[in-house]
Amino acid sequence: MKDEMSDESANAGMVGMAHEMADDRALAARAAGHGAAVAMPGAKPILEVDRLRMYFPVKSPGLFRRTVGQVQAVDGVSFQVAEATSLGLVGESGCGKSTTGRLITRLYKPTGGAIRFEGQDIADAKPAELKPLRREIQMIFQDPYTSLNPRQTVGSIVGAPLAIHKVLPKDKILPRVQELLEIVGLNPEHYNRYPHEFSGGQRQRIGIARALTLQPKLLVADEPVSALDVSIQAQVINLLQDIQNEFGVAFLFIAHDLAIVRHFCPEIAVMYLGKIVEIGDRDSIYSNAHHPYTQALLSAVPDVKQAASGSRIERIRLQGDVPSPIEPPSGCRFRTRCPIAQEICARHEPPLLQIGKRHKVACHFPGRLGQAPREPLTAGLLGVDSEGRPDPGASPSTDLVEQPGYADTWFDLDNKSIGRA
Amino acid sequence: MGSAAAPLLSVRELEVHFPTSDGLVKAVNGLTFDLEAGKTLGIVGESGSGKSVSSMAIMGLHRGTNAKISGEIVLDGVNLLDISAEEMRKKRGREVSMIFQDPLSAMHPYYTVGNQIAEAYRVHNDVSKKVAKQRAVEMLERVGIPNPDKRVNDYPHQFSGGMRQRAMIAMGLINDPNLLIADEPTTALDVTVQAQILDLLQDLQREFNSAVIIITHDLGVVAEMADDVLVMYAGRAVEHGPCKEILTHPEMPYTWGLLSSVPDLTGDTEARLIPIPGNPPSLLNPPPGCPFHPRCAHRDKVPGDLCRTELPLLVPGQRGETHTKRCHLPNPDAIYATEVLPEIAPDLAAGAAPTRAEEL
Numbered sequence: 001m002k003d004e005m006s007d008e009s010a011n012a013g014m015v016g017m018a019h020e021m022a023d024d025r026a027l028a029a030r031a032a033g034h035g036a037a038v039a040m041p042g043a044k045p046i047l048e049v050d051r052l053r054m055y056f057p058v059k060s061p062g063l064f065r066r067t068v069g070q071v072q073a074v075d076g077v078s079f080q081v082a083e084a085t086s087l088g089l090v091g092e093s094g095c096g097k098s099t100t101g102r103l104i105t106r107l108y109k110p111t112g113g114a115i116r117f118e119g120q121d122i123a124d125a126k127p128a129e130l131k132p133l134r135r136e137i138q139m140i141f142q143d144p145y146t147s148l149n150p151r152q153t154v155g156s157i158v159g160a161p162l163a164i165h166k167v168l169p170k171d172k173i174l175p176r177v178q179e180l181l182e183i184v185g186l187n188p189e190h191y192n193r194y195p196h197e198f199s200g201g202q203r204q205r206i207g208i209a210r211a212l213t214l215q216p217k218l219l220v221a222d223e224p225v226s227a228l229d230v231s232i233q234a235q236v237i238n239l240l241q242d243i244q245n246e247f248g249v250a251f252l253f254i255a256h257d258l259a260i261v262r263h264f265c266p267e268i269a270v271m272y273l274g275k276i277v278e279i280g281d282r283d284s285i286y287s288n289a290h291h292p293y294t295q296a297l298l299s300a301v302p303d304v305k306q307a308a309s310g311s312r313i314e315r316i317r318l319q320g321d322v323p324s325p326i327e328p329p330s331g332c333r334f335r336t337r338c339p340i341a342q343e344i345c346a347r348h349e350p351p352l353l354q355i356g357k358r359h360k361v362a363c364h365f366p367g368r369l370g371q372a373p374r375e376p377l378t379a380g381l382l383g384v385d386s387e388g389r390p391d392p393g394a395s396p397s398t399d400l401v402e403q404p405g406y407a408d409t410w411f412d413l414d415n416k417s418i419g420r421a
Numbered sequence: 422m423g424s425a426a427a428p429l430l431s432v433r434e435l436e437v438h439f440p441t442s443d444g445l446v447k448a449v450n451g452l453t454f455d456l457e458a459g460k461t462l463g464i465v466g467e468s469g470s471g472k473s474v475s476s477m478a479i480m481g482l483h484r485g486t487n488a489k490i491s492g493e494i495v496l497d498g499v500n501l502l503d504i505s506a507e508e509m510r511k512k513r514g515r516e517v518s519m520i521f522q523d524p525l526s527a528m529h530p531y532y533t534v535g536n537q538i539a540e541a542y543r544v545h546n547d548v549s550k551k552v553a554k555q556r557a558v559e560m561l562e563r564v565g566i567p568n569p570d571k572r573v574n575d576y577p578h579q580f581s582g583g584m585r586q587r588a589m590i591a592m593g594l595i596n597d598p599n600l601l602i603a604d605e606p607t608t609a610l611d612v613t614v615q616a617q618i619l620d621l622l623q624d625l626q627r628e629f630n631s632a633v634i635i636i637t638h639d640l641g642v643v644a645e646m647a648d649d650v651l652v653m654y655a656g657r658a659v660e661h662g663p664c665k666e667i668l669t670h671p672e673m674p675y676t677w678g679l680l681s682s683v684p685d686l687t688g689d690t691e692a693r694l695i696p697i698p699g700n701p702p703s704l705l706n707p708p709p710g711c712p713f714h715p716r717c718a719h720r721d722k723v724p725g726d727l728c729r730t731e732l733p734l735l736v737p738g739q740r741g742e743t744h745t746k747r748c749h750l751p752n753p754d755a756i757y758a759t760e761v762l763p764e765i766a767p768d769l770a771a772g773a774a775p776t777r778a779e780e781l
Contacts (some may be wrong), residue, residue: 092611093582107710199700225471229467229639234682234696242692256611262695263684286686298686302641304668305685317620318613321581 045080046250047104047218048404052077052113052123054099060324062377069326073099075274076113078352078404081218084244084284086251088265090258090297094322096274097254101220104252105139106130117218133242135165138211144203155191156182161213179208179216184239202233207238215247237264237303260299262286267358270294273325273333276352280359290355290366290413292316293334331388332364340365344376347388351378356419366413377413426457429480429632430600435492437471437478441605446704448474450656452492453735456649458599460625463641463647463664469701472610472636476594476602479634480519481509496600515545518593524585528577533554533563535573538592545596558714562592564621583614587621602634603633607642619646629738640679652676655702655712658735662744670736672746672753674719681765684767688765695764711749719756723749 048218053076058069070225074096081087091095103110106122115123121135141147148157158180159173168176178188184205186198195203204224211219225233225241237260243249255261261268262282269279270293278291289295296316318337331334335345344364352362375386385391412419429555435447441725449471464472475481479494484506492502496517500508520526529537538560539553546553554573561569564587577585586606593601595603603622606616619642626633635646643650643664650667652660662738671677678697684690699716702708706753716721716729727749735747750756 055615076759108781158457228703230640231467231678231682231697234694235698237694238696258612259684259686262686263688263690282690296613301686302615302619302639302645303685303687304640304644304680304683305687315620317617321583321614365615368701 015346024410031369044083045405046083047081047119047252048105048114048116049080049100050078050114050116050404052115053106053111054096054104055111070327071325072350073275073325074103074110075328077271077274077276079269079276079279080254080296080405081250083217084248084250085267086244086253086265087106088261089254089271090256090261090268091271092256092297092322092326094273095271096325097256097271098222100271101222101250101252101254103218105137106128106133107139122126131165135161136216137218137220138214140204140207140219140221140224141159143226143227144200144207145208148203150195153192153194154186154198157195157206157210158213161210161342165214167214176213177209177327180212183212183243184209185235194238195327199232200228203238204232205227205239208236208243211226212243212249217277218250218251218252220249220254223256224253225260226257234262248361255376258286258297259303272296273322273328275333275362276360277363278359278361279352280356280361282390284356284359288356288359288368290359290361290368291334291363292338292340292365292372295369296339332362340372341374342386344379344386346386348378348384351381353378353381354407355413356410359410373413424756427457429497429511430456430473430634431493431495433493433495434479435475435494436490437474437483438489440487440489441705444705448656448704448706449478451735452653452656452658454631454649454661456600456634456678458632459630460484461635461646463507463643463650464634464636464653465638465643465650466653467638467701469704470551470653471704472653473571473604474656475653476519476636478603479600480513481506481515484509490500506652511545511685514541514598515596516596516598517600518596518633520586520593520601520603520606523579524582524589528585529591530577533574533576534580534588535575538573538588538595541592542595550777556595557591560595561588564588564591564594564625566591582610583617584616584775586610586618590618590621590625594629594631597629598631600632600634602636605638606635606637608637608639614704615642624659640668640683650681656704657712657747658745659713659748660744660746661735666740666744670740670744670754671757672740672744672750673713673748674717674750675713675751677757677761677765678692681761692764711747719750721753722756 001371002094052074054074055070055072057067058071059065060068075101079087089100091097099108102108104115106125108125113123114121117133125133128416132297155174155177157394159177162168162173162176174191177191181191186202188203198206221240225236228236244251253261253265267281268285269276270285272293278285278289278294286298287296296318299316316339320337323336331347332345332350335341340346350364352360354360355366357403366376366377367373379386383391408420410419430451432454436676437453439446439448454462454476466472478490479501481501483490490502535554535557538557539550542553542556558569558573561573566572566584566587568691580588581721607618612620616780620631623646637643647664650662651658652663652673654675660667667676673678682697684694697716702712708715710729710731711733717728720728733747733749735745736743738746
């Protein structure tokens with residue numbers, strides 16, 4: 001595992017971050033030589049997702065259900081989750097964020113890529129190998145009404161993992177269940193009640209207690225509060241924060257509410273049509289977004305404070321809807337709705353470039369709102385001219401494969417130079 | 422309220438009660454408000470606060486059920502609770518129409534979108550099918566559906582969520598109603614599509630000069646859309662006033678709770694959210710006195726047992742006649758400025774303090 005890690009980080013070194021200017025490329029090459037350290041300050045990653053892909057087959061109707069296409073729900077997603085922290089996954093419906101969560105809990109078997117949990121690749125693990133893994137990775141579901149068995153008491157729902165994994169003898173299960181109910185703020189005496197006797201917020205607490213039963217190291221929370229009333233949402237968010245502080249659980253927090261993700265997660269990945277378009281720490285995403293989609297998402301959130309004080313930033317109007325993931329647009333998948341798309345965007349997919357210490361963006365024209373560069377920044381990297389046609393004079397960078405995590409050198413857009421940690 | 426012209430819609434002491442086998446569910450109690458043409462009223466509250474039930478009463482959708490409705494709903498001088506079912510049918514869709522939360526279940530899956538929109542037009546206008554369909558195409562184009570002459574023949578499942586909601590809006594506005602009720606129009610939609618729909622509603626409202634009631638639990642949506650805000654809790658209005666006033670100087674602890682329990686995009690991320698403790702009350706046996714008192718963090722500041730024994734009246738607070746609230750607290754403004762605001766928005770509180778000092 002150790003070897004694998006250092007190998008990874010060597011590859012993750014910044015390579016060829018230059019556009020058409022040759023000295024930029026030289027700078028980048030020099031930087032690549034130094035880029036050897038892991039850029040996860042302090043915390044080591046508990047989960048590393050590497051070029052994860054999930055394609056669902058589309059079958060033809062009729063007797064012979066031939067595969068006629070593929071829904072590219074998740075297409076080459078890479079990220080890391082550090083121990084006892086949270087990564088937020090945001091995006092609109094259909095962007096693949098829930099599928100990613102279900103892949104990591106191995107409710108689906110990925111089409112390709114690696115899911116390394118504590119260094120061990122679980123993407124191809126067999127059911128027997130998965131059982132011990134279930135103790136480490138648990139999931140909290142969105143809908144507290146459909147994710148609890150209505151015929152089981154709360155006690156048997158929360159205690160089932162203990163019995164299945166034979167963690168405790170039968171007579172010790174009940175005290176543990178009551179302890180868990182107390183942790184999530186429910187009355188421990190209510191263990192013999194049924195889910196329908198509880199309100200939505202209380203049911204979500206039952207779901208959280210069930211996920212905590214085996215003391216997992218990673219919790220995948222798929223829209224844990226979106227089905228709840230506003231006043232109850234805050235209760236559940238606070239509970240999840242307490243749990244993280246007390247038990248040191250890492251979270252993959254999947255949500256579409258940008259304000260809640262900002263509140264809960266120090267690190268955020270923005271997904272669009274199965275790909276990560278921008279990933280970074282909280283400040284990079286919320287105060288320094290460089291991808292037009294992230295900027296549009298942020299400007300679309302109705303904000304009480306801004307509206308009350310009258311300092312509303314102009315809303316970016318995105319046209320149309322998210323395209324079908326069966327036939328995603330060529331090149332950059334966001335280009336059909338992008339306000340700054342040009343020809344190169346239809347021809348080439350932008351690589352996920354690191355542009356800050358903890359900030360990566362996948363765009364040919366990355367820049368702050370209204371300050372996007374005129375010329376594509378990625379043309380040199382891809383070995384094409386500014387319109388995306390092959391440029392015989394350019395030497396494309398061969399190492400553009402997206403790595404999870406961050407390198408310790410990056411391309412500084414403001415100074416057109418190499419930034420260093 | 423203070424205006425000289427008669428309002429378009431005037432609701433007085435509306436009560437909607439449902440007799441059930443467990444007892445009487447008092448879904449709406451003593452609801453009173455006015456709405457002028459061209460204005461937007463935002464009704465905010467949690468599930469079960471009576472916001473949808475009161476809008477359905479305005480639409481006359483409780484007719485034929487065992488709901489007990491009393492009070493007055495006066496639209497353009499006519500009390501909707503007095504007229505016959507047939508007369509209500511003539512108004513529904515023409516003078517008052519509604520946009521529902523989930524457009525997939527609100528549209529008929531067996532009929533094309535165009536058919537359903539044209540039907541809404543033909544019910545109130547004596548025109549041929551062809552003319553009605555032409556009108557449906559025009560409306561689809563107006564709400565921003567691409568290729569409306571082709572999409573008019575699509576079925577609802579062929580539309581995306583945002584397009585379905587646009588089609589619902591087209592259906593709601595095809596007869597140019599004076600009053601449009603939008604019940605959680607964007608809750609089922611993604612943020613970027615939500616922004617499109619809210620923009621569209623605002624444009625159309627300006628064009629048709631309709632009055633709009635927008636029902637939502639999202640204070641952000643209200644902040645962007647509404648002129649006036651009505652906060653409901655347990656079937657009652659607990660705070661009512663101009664939108665900006667309510668959002669900057671709320672006087673009712675429940676409104677404070679709503680504001681403090683949602684994070685925003687600029688606030689301090691270290692700060693904990695302050696939830697409203699407990700759960701919304703049962704409408705079968707609402708708590709005595711102020712219905713919010715079991716969850717209220719400030720009831721100890723009210724002398725005696727007033728909160729538990731006496732229902733506060735909806736009366737103007739310290740901020741003028743237009744801003745009414747239902748609370749016993751004697752000095753809500755001071756409590757909000759010193760105790761609530763510093764917790765939910767330290768930046769605003771810090772900014773507010775010096776100006777106050779200057780005034781002194």
